[in-house]
Amino acid sequence: MKNLYILKYTLISIITISFLYSCETASSYEDELPSIANIAVSNADFSTLETAAVAGGVVGDLSNSNPDDPSGAYTVFAPTNGAFARLGLNSETLGVLQKSFLKNTLLYHVSNGNLKGSSISNGGSSISALAVDRRFITRGNDTYINGSKILATDVMASNGTVHVIDKVMIASGADIVQTAIALQTAKVFTNPELTYLVEAVIYAELVDALTASNGSSSFTVFAPTDKAFVELGVALGLTFEKPADIRQLPKETVQKVLLNHVIANDGKFTSELNAGTVTTLSGDDLTLGAFTNGTLTVTGVGNGGNVANMGIPDVQTTNGIVHVIDRVLLPNL
The missing domain is CATH 2.30.180.10 (FAS1 domain)
Structure with a gap:
């Protein structure tokens, strides 16, 4: 009986010491x-x-x-x-x-x-x-x-x-137009990227359309860089030396071209886009390439098969998702 008594309290002591040690070890691990x-x-x-x-x-x-x-x-x-x-x-x-x-x-x-x-x-x-x-x-x-x-x-x-x-995830905290303006005025990058796009949106009188969401939907927007617009000018036989030069084109043409970059689909990140065709607000389709390494190529029906690549994808705005691309997407003109 005496031996059982000694064994009982020996076990209790071992368990207590082990418990205290484990608590100390866990605490030390967390501190480390x-x-x-x-x-x-x-x-x-x-x-x-x-x-x-x-x-x-x-x-x-x-x-x-x-x-x-x-x-x-x-x-x-x-x-x-x-x-x-x-x-x-x-x-x-x-x-x-x-x-x-x-x-x-x-x-x-x-x-x-x-x-x-x-x-x-x-x-x-x-x-x-x-x-x-x-x-x-x-x-x-x-x-x-x-x-x-x-x-x-x-x-x-x-x-x-x-x-x-x-x-890197990017959220502008502003709507699509204000996001483009932030880039234009160097509030994001010290070297603005979308000055021609902002000028085109203003000239085409699409500011209100791209500021509010489309009913309950928001937009996916493909946003061409300044370089993309300059290259468009060259392709059209025009000289785009400054954003205002976009006004050499008829307003209706600029409107259709810009709307060819907008999809009313609740705003999709690249991870939610699939290869195939999607219809834009211009009424023409864009062709999306395969989802590869987190981006997709995009082609307009008027681009002659020349694809646009995403430079800065997945910019979250308050009324949609913007993907910055390196080519202007042309509709049927």
Whole structure:
């Protein structure tokens, strides 16, 4: 009996010590986890993100607990160096972005709380720190947040969770027209890209049409760069030296050309677009190529088979999704 008594209390002591040790070990493990900011610093594939976080002024936030969430956690969808490179950006070239735009872009990748990979599913959504929803799309065996493929999930940090993505997500916080104007006036990139497009929209009197959504729908818009319009001028035997030169064309022609870049389909990210034809507001069709490496080519019926490539895809606006392309899409004229 005495031996059983000794054995009983010996077991209790062992269990108690083991429990206390395991609690201490778990606590120590949690304390040893790097912060989200430190994950970026210690991983060479996030060096551009690290530089962006410093330039955008969010390092302090992502180094500490989240004061706006009871869990103290953030969830960050972290673009790789390759994701930034798709926009022509690296640690040295981030200066082409306005600081306010850079900060908002980074915050668009952040949300409150711990969103684990097991909670990410097709049709779901997550609200960003900009109070803008991002949606999850499953395509084949891959899962996307907006148009960005999720490469890895559940990289654990002391102040939250990191998921790795292959494209930088962009949200303008404005409608389609104001987004184009932001580019025109260098509020986004220090070198404006869409000055001809803005001039064309104003000349064609389409500002109101592209500011409001189409009833309950929003738009998918393919937005040609300045270079694309200059090349169009050359093809037409005209000289487009400045945006106002677009007015050499009849207003009705410019209207039809612009409407040939707009689809009333609730606004689609690249991850939601498929190869085939889609009808534009001009009444003519566009041909979408295969979904490859996160983008699609686009061709107008008047382009003679020459395709437009996406330079900056998946820009979320308040009334649609904009994909910046390198060619003007021509309808039947």
